[in-house]
Amino acid sequence: MTFRRIRILLLLGVLVAAIGLTQLEQFMVRGWRAPLDVAVIPINGDGSSAASETIRTLQAGDFEEINTFIVRETTRYGVKQSPAMQLTLLPELKTQPPVPPRDGSALKTMWWSLKLRWWVYRQSGEWLPQLGKIKLYVLYHAPQEGVALEHSLGLQKGLIGVVHAFADARQTQQNNIVIAHELMHTLGATDKYDAEGRPLYPQGYAEPDLPQLMPRHEAEIMAGRLVNAAGRLVMPLSLDQCVIGSMTAHEINLDEGFRQRFSSGR
Numbered sequence: 001m002t003f004r005r006i007r008i009l010l011l012l013g014v015l016v017a018a019i020g021l022t023q024l025e026q027f028m029v030r031g032w033r034a035p036l037d038v039a040v041i042p043i044n045g046d047g048s049s050a051a052s053e054t055i056r057t058l059q060a061g062d063f064e065e066i067n068t069f070i071v072r073e074t075t076r077y078g079v080k081q082s083p084a085m086q087l088t089l090l091p092e093l094k095t096q097p098p099v100p101p102r103d104g105s106a107l108k109t110m111w112w113s114l115k116l117r118w119w120v121y122r123q124s125g126e127w128l129p130q131l132g133k134i135k136l137y138v139l140y141h142a143p144q145e146g147v148a149l150e151h152s153l154g155l156q157k158g159l160i161g162v163v164h165a166f167a168d169a170r171q172t173q174q175n176n177i178v179i180a181h182e183l184m185h186t187l188g189a190t191d192k193y194d195a196e197g198r199p200l201y202p203q204g205y206a207e208p209d210l211p212q213l214m215p216r217h218e219a220e221i222m223a224g225r226l227v228n229a230a231g232r233l234v235m236p237l238s239l240d241q242c243v244i245g246s247m248t249a250h251e252i253n254l255d256e257g258f259r260q261r262f263s264s265g266r
């Protein structure tokens, strides 16, 4: 066999292994058999002292609301797992993940997602990829009047979330909503809002059986907003005001998890 052939075979092997590992990871996290293994890695997003201070005082308990939310919502779908996640807060990371392409062309996006996965692997400092571990990189930014944060994102392949959050203790609950949203993406959930940010009806609404125009008190987590009694589009105050709708539940495999759980051992 020539070197060229060996090299091609090796590359193919790596590719097959990568695809296999991705599927294995999805099988692990979407089976709802054990608490989700979640690592939060804080990053100073803007080099500000507010971000340094937030990161310095950060504790794993600051994310407990997310666990409570997942326990409550998965229980509604018959999958009781308490705790729903085992969260580890890792030390601050001094590098930033590759920035996604602005124009969103398919090829550039693909290349960027490969770069991101490579970056995640490199910074983990491990030889082998950490199978089944959901990695949430939280970039903290000092709040600035009238300046919106960059879009956060969550990738199912590689179980990676990149979250832009506010370095402000008063924003902890809002940050946790965004983190929970991106966490759901890593499990396969899709967005449920339109180009203007309005929830899609019915899948982006809490209590989707009610008419669309009826005001809601809760938001579907993948829509991230609700239309209140004044007809205004608002963010929920905290995860207490968020639900996992039935379409999201299906996407993150809660119904299958439920089925497996109650048909096993018979």
Ligand SMILES: [Zn+2]
Pocket (backbone or CB within 6 Å): 181, 185, 190, 191
């Ligand atoms: Zn989203």
